Each structure stands twice: as C-alpha cells, then as structure tokens.
Amino acid sequence: xxxxxxxxxxxxxxxxxxxxxxxxxxGPKRKIIVFFGSPQVAASVLDTLLAASSSPDSAFQVAxxxxxxxxxxxxxRKPLPSAVAQHALDRGFPGDLIFTPERAGEAPELLxxxxxxxxxxxxxxxxxxxxxxAKQKAKPQDDSKATLAPKMYSDESWLxxxxxxxxxxxxxxxxxxxxRKATTARGFxxxxxxxxxxxxx
Numbered sequence: 304x305x306x307x308x309x310x311x312x313x314x315x316x317x318x319x320x321x322x323x324x325x326x327x328x329x330g331p332k333r334k335i336i337v338f339f340g341s342p343q344v345a346a347s348v349l350d351t352l353l354a355a356s357s358s359p360d361s362a363f364q365v366a367x368x369x370x371x372x373x374x375x376x377x378x379x380r381k382p383l384p385s386a387v388a389q390h391a392l393d394r395g396f397p398g399d400l401i402f403t404p405e406r407a408g409e410a411p412e413l414l415x416x417x418x419x420x421x422x423x424x425x426x427x428x429x430x431x432x433x434x435x436x437a438k439q440k441a442k443p444q445d446d447s448k449a450t451l452a453p454k455m456y457s458d459e460s461w462l463x464x465x466x467x468x469x470x471x472x473x474x475x476x477x478x479x480x481x482x483r484k485a486t487t488a489r490g491f492x493x494x495x496x497x498x499x500x501x502x503x504x
Contacts, residue, residue, distance in 0.1 A: 333363050335364065336364065337367045339370070340387045342386055345418060347418060347419065350390060351422040352365050352425070353396070362430050365396075368387060368391050370385045370387040370391075370403055372403035372404070457478075
C-alpha cells in the first residue's frame with residue numbers, strides 16, 4: 304500500500320492510466336473509478352463495484368483505492384490495514400494501487416443500511432454519470448429547505464432534569480461521554496454507576 308506523497312501521486316495517476324489502458328486493449332474503453340472508503344460497510348460497496356467491473360460489458364473499472372492507513376486494533380498488536388484495504392488485497396487488487404493518506408473520517412450507526420442502499424444506487428446511476436446523461440435529470444438544491452447543523456460543543460452534553468424526557472434521551476444518544484458508546488438511556492445510566500454526579504447551583 305502506498306502513501307500519497309507527491310511522487311506517489313504521480314505514480315497513482317500513471318498506474319491508474321496504465322491499468323485502464325490494459326483493460327481497454329482487450330475491449331471497449333472503460334471509465335476510470337477511484338474508490339474512497341475505509342470501514343467494513345465500505346468494503347461491501349467496493350466488493351459490489353469490483354464484481355460489476357469484472358463483467359466484459361462493464362462501462363467502468365476500479366483503477367485505484369484510497370483508504371485509511373494501517374492502524375493498531377489492539378494493544379501491542381502490529382498495524383492492520385483498513386477493512387477496505389484488506390478486502391481489496393483479498394480480491395487480488397494490486398497493493399501499489401491502494402493509497403493511504405494520513406486521515407479519513409467515518410461515521411457510526413446506520414452505515415450498514417446506507418452503504419447497502421448506496422451501493423445499489425451507485426450501480427444504477429453510475430452509467431448515466433459516465434455518459435453525461437445525468438446532467439439532464441439533475442435538479443438544483445432548494446436552499447430554502449436546507450437546515451443548519453452547527454457544531455456541537457462539550458458543554459451542551461450537560462443534562463438538566465427540568466428538561467423534557469425526550470430531549471434528555473436524545474442528548475444521551477447524540478452527545479456521548481468520552482470512551483462510552485451508549486445506545487439507549489438505560490445503557491447511559493448503567494455507564495454512570497459508581498460515578499459522582501455534579502449538581503449545578
């Protein structure tokens with residue numbers, strides 16, 4: 304796996320172009336797809352794309368993968384590749400076409416559902432993106448319906464028990480305590496057992 308230093312970025316584009324030209328030599332020219340992703344759910348999308356691109360009549364090919372760098376999963380263990388990188392390697396994807404920039408984020412919950420739906424939509428819509436016909440059905444965003452999602456701060460995690468139960472419940476789910484992964488109010492309270500609570504003045 305390769306990190307994205309300037310020389311490797313040149314290698315990235317050269318290798319992707321070479322990979323595409325090799326495929327084109329055996330049939331119609333395909334569009335180049337570069338896959339970005341790291342968690343296990345993203346690996347399922349990559350699997351879908353690799354399977355689809357292996358078809359002789361596929362309009363695209365996965366020419367490179369960009370994912371998180373290897374990280375230690377357990378104390379004292381050697382760094383392991385991301386789920387996406389490991390899956391790509393397991394499928395025989397060239398290691399020199401798996402690029403690992405320093406950081407890439409990932410979000411918890413609902414990812415499995417969203418990625419499963421997203422991978423199917425991707426295959427449905429990708430041909431129209433590649434041939435340019437997607438522009439004909441594209442619609443501009445209605446900014447009047449957009450909602451602001453401001454950054455949350457740690458002081459918002461305080462629970463005030465004169466607030467509605469539903470609001471307190473949502474705070475528990477949205478503003479987790481450091482190092483804890485409570486998914487229900489009961490789990491949150493169990494996590495507080497044996498801890499002192501600060502009573503506000």
